[in-house]
Amino acid sequence: MKKIVNGILLSAAVMSGTLQAEAKKPQRPNVLFILADDYGWMDMGCMGSKYYETPNLDRLASSGIKFTNAYASCQVSSPSRASIMTGRYTPRHGITDWIGAKSGEDWRSKKHYSKLLPADYVWNLPAEEYTIAECLRDNGYTTFIAGKWHLGDKGSWPEDHGFMINKGGWSAGSPTGGYFSPYKNPKLEDGPKGENLSIRLGNETVNFMREHKKMHSDKPFFAYLSFYAVHGPLQTTKKNWAYFREKAEKMGISEKGFEVDRTLPVRQTQDNPVYAGVIKEMDDAIGIVLDELKRLGMDDNTLVIFTSDNGGVTSGDSYSSSQLPLRGGKGRQWEGGIRVPALMYYSGCKAGTVCDVPIIGTDFYPTILDYAGLEMQPQQHKDGISILPVVEDNYCPERSLFWHYPHYGNQGGEPSSIIRKGDWKLIYYYESKNCELYNLAIDLSESESLNARYPDKVNELKAELMTWLDEVGARKPIADPLYDPKKEAAVKKNWRTKTLEQQEKNRKNMLRKGWEPNDDWWGSAFVND
Template sequence: MQRLILCLLASFACLASAAERKPNFIFILADDLGWGDLGCYGHPHIKTPNLDRLAKEGTLFTQFYVNASVCSPSRCAFFTGQYPARHQIHGHYATPEQNTARGMSQFLDPKVPNAAALLKPAGYATAHIGKWHLGSNSGGPEPGAYGFDFVGSGEKGGAGILADDPFYRAKSTELFVNEALKFVETNKDKPFYLQLWTLVPHATLNPTPEQLKPYARFRAGGPNFPHASAAEIFYSSVTDLDAHIGRLLDGLEKLGLAKDTLILFSSDNGPEDIHIGNAGHSGIGSAGPFRGRKRSLYEGGIRVPGIIRWPGKVPAGKIDDTSVVAGVDWLPTVCHFAGVKLPATHRPDGEVMADVFQGQARARTTPLLWEWRFRIAGEPFHHSPQLAIREGDWKLYLNPDRSRIELYDIKRDLTQLNNLAEKQPDLVARLSEKALAWSKELPPGPRDPGAGLMNAPVPGQPKAAANPNAGKGKKKAQ
C-alpha cells in the first residue's frame, strides 16, 4: 500500500510539473523581407518549404503589422510593447552625430521593461542571436545589458562589423541557427525565450555559388553568364534563410520541444526600394499587392509576414484574414502566456492577443498609429505622409500641418489608389484628431523638411510641393 501511495504521489507530481511547464518562445525576425516574399504568401518563384510548413502547422496572418517602416524602431516595438517614438527611436540607429541631428536617442534605455528582462526573473533562460540594432553603430550597451543570458551575435550597438564581411553575410543565418540550436539544447529542461534576428535579406547580399544554383534560370545572360542577376541573388538568399529555419524546427522536434514552444516568424519592415544605393538586388523583394516599401507608411512598408505555431494551442492550417496584429502586441501577449505581470509603470501600446493566437479572430480594440519624420528616397509613388492611423478597415494619412490628407478603405482598396477623404469628412476629422493628439504626446524633435512630400526637395532648392493627386487613382503603381 505504501508503495502504491508513493507511485500515485510521483505520478501526480509529474502531471503537476507538466501542467505547470511554461511555454518556450522563439521569435524569428527577418530583415527587409516583404509581405509577398514567401511561398505561403503567394510568391511565384521563391521556394520556402520550411516556412510554408510552419504556416501549415500554425496560423498565418494576412494583416500583421510592424510599428515602423525601418529596422531600429520596429525592433523596439516588438521588444518593449511600446511605440518606438516614445523612446526617441524614429529611424535606424546610425552614428552618434547622425542620431543627435535627427533628434534620436543613442540607444534604447536598458532600464525600459522588455521581453528578456521581464521573463528572466520568472525562470526563463534568455538569448538574443543575430542582428541587434537598438543602439548606435559605434557604441551603446550590448544586448546582455537588457536581460539576456546568452548573446550570439558578435554585436554591440548596430549591425556589427561581422555583418559587413562578405563571407559572414552569406553564412550568417547558418551560424546564427547553430548558436540557437546550442542554446535550445542547453536549456531544454527549463523554459526559454530566444530572439533569432537574421541579417537577410537585407542588402548587401552575397550568396555562395551553391546557394545560387536553384535559381540559375533567372540569370539574365543565361546559366553560364558570370554575373548573378538580382532575382537570383535575392531569391537564393531567402531560400537559404528558409533552409536554416527548417534546421531549427527539426532540432525542436528531436528534443521533444515543439509542442512546448510558441514560434513567431515575421520581418522588421517591408522590402527595400530598388533605387536605394547598394540595394539593387534587395529591391526586388515583394510587397504583395500593396503600395509602399521600406520607409513608407503605406501598407507595403509596414504590413509584413506574420506566422505563429504552437502545436495544440494555435490552430493548424488557419489563415486569419480578420485579426489585425502588430509588433507592439508581442510583449504583452508573451507575458500573458508566461504568467508574468507587467510593471504598473510600463504601459504597453499593444494588446494581449492570446485569444487571437488561439484561433478567436477579432477586431482590435485600439487603433494603430505610425510616424515617419524623414524624407523618403526612391520611387515617389511610395512616399507617404508623416502620420498614419488605422482604425477598423480605415487608414488615414496626414502631415502634422494637416496637409496631404488621404483616407483609404484598406479592406476594399489594397493598392491604396482610391482616396476617400473628400467623401468622408466626419471620419477624416475624427481620425485626424486622434493621430495629431498622439503625435503631440511624443517627445519633440526635428523633422526633415522633405518629410511627408511625394517629391522631397533637393538641398539648396525651394521646398517641393505635395502632389495634390496623391492617392486619387491618377497614378498607377510602377
C-alpha cells in the same frame, strides 16, 4: 520519539505529495522568436510569391497561424525592433529612425536639400525600459539572442537589456563582413572561410537549445533568432544565383522592372536571383532550427513566432524585391513599408489558421507573457495586446494603430504619421500638412486617395492622430531655413532619370548569363558550391 518519527513521516509524505504535484504541473513553455530583417509581406510562398522558395516558413504557416494584417511598428528597423522589445510605440521609447541615420542639421550632409530637418531621436534603447528579455529572465527563463540587435552602442547591447547569452548582436544594423565568414562581428567568432551567416545563426540557436536541454531541462528558454538576412549587402552562392536566374528566365523576364513613385524608382518585379538566394539560406536556417526543436521533443512546449522588422526593400538600399499589390516598401508610409509577414505556432493551435485581424509589433510582448502564464506588465507594454484571444475568435474590439516617422527614408519615405482604424488608413504628411485617406478593404494598393469623398472621415482620423501624437510626446520635423527648392528639384530629377536608368541596368545585368559579382564574396570554394 514516536511523535517525532510520525512528524518526520508526515512531513515526508507532505513533501512527497508536493513534489508529485509539482511534477504533474506542465513545464512553463519555451519561446522561440524568429525575426527577419527587411523581409517583405509578399516574399514568402505562403503569401503568394511564385519566385521565392520558402518551404520551411510555408510549413510553419500550414502547421500554425498566418496573419494577413500584421504590421511592424515602423517602416525601418531599429524603431520596430525596440517596440518588439518594449511593447511600446516608437515615440514612447524615442527611437524613431534606424540608429545611425542623420537628423536635425546633420541631415543637410546628405545633400537631398529637403524642405524639413528630420526630428532628433534616441540612439540607445533606454535602460529604464523593461524589455521582454528582462521580464522573462526575471521569471526563470534562460535568455538567448543570435544575430542582429541594432538598438545602441556598447553599453546598450543585448546583455545590457536582459539577454544572458549573446551570439552576434551588437551596434551594427547590417552584416559588416557580409554573409560569408569572416564576419567582422565582435560578438560572433568567425567560422570557416565561406561559412554562411544565416546558417551559422541557425546552428548557434540549435547548439543553445541542445545545451539548454542538457544542462537546464527544468527551466524554460527564450531564444531570439534575429537574422541579418535579408538586409543588404545581398550575397548568395553561385549555385543559388544560377538556379534563381534560370527560374526567372523560365517565368519570363519583364523588359521593365521599375517605376518612379513620387520620389525614387520602385521595383515592380520579383526576379532578383541574389535576393532569392539570401531568402533561401534564411529559410534553410529556419528549417534547421525547427527540425531540431522537434527532434529534442520541445516543439509541443514552445511558442514559435516569426515576423519581420519592416516591409521589403523595393527602393533605395538594394532595390531587392516587389511587394505588389502593396504600394511601396521599406522606409515608405504605404502598406509595403509597414505590413509584414507573421506566423505563429504553439501546441493546440488549429493548423492552417488564417487570422485577418490587424496586429502590430507591440503585441508580441503581452502575447508571450499570456502564453507563458506570467503576470502582465501593463505600464510597460501599454501599446500592445495579447494575440491569443484574437486567434481563438479571429476578432478583437476595434482599436486604432499608430505609426510616427518624422524622417526622410533612404528608400524615399517622407516625414509622416499614420493611423489605421478598421479598414480606414490616414497618412499625415509634415511637408505639405496634407493627408491621404485610403480604405484598405477596397484599395489595398492605396491607389486612390478618398479625401474628397469622405472629408468627415479625414477630420475624424486626423483629430485622433494629432491627439495621440500629443499624448506620446512625439518629436516632429521642423522647417529648414536654408531650404532651396531648386536644389531639391534637381536631386529628384536625378532620381527619376539617372537612378531609374541605373537600377534597370543593374537588374538586367544580374540576370545575364555569366554575371559575376564582387570578388570578396565568391572567392572561396565553399561559396562557389
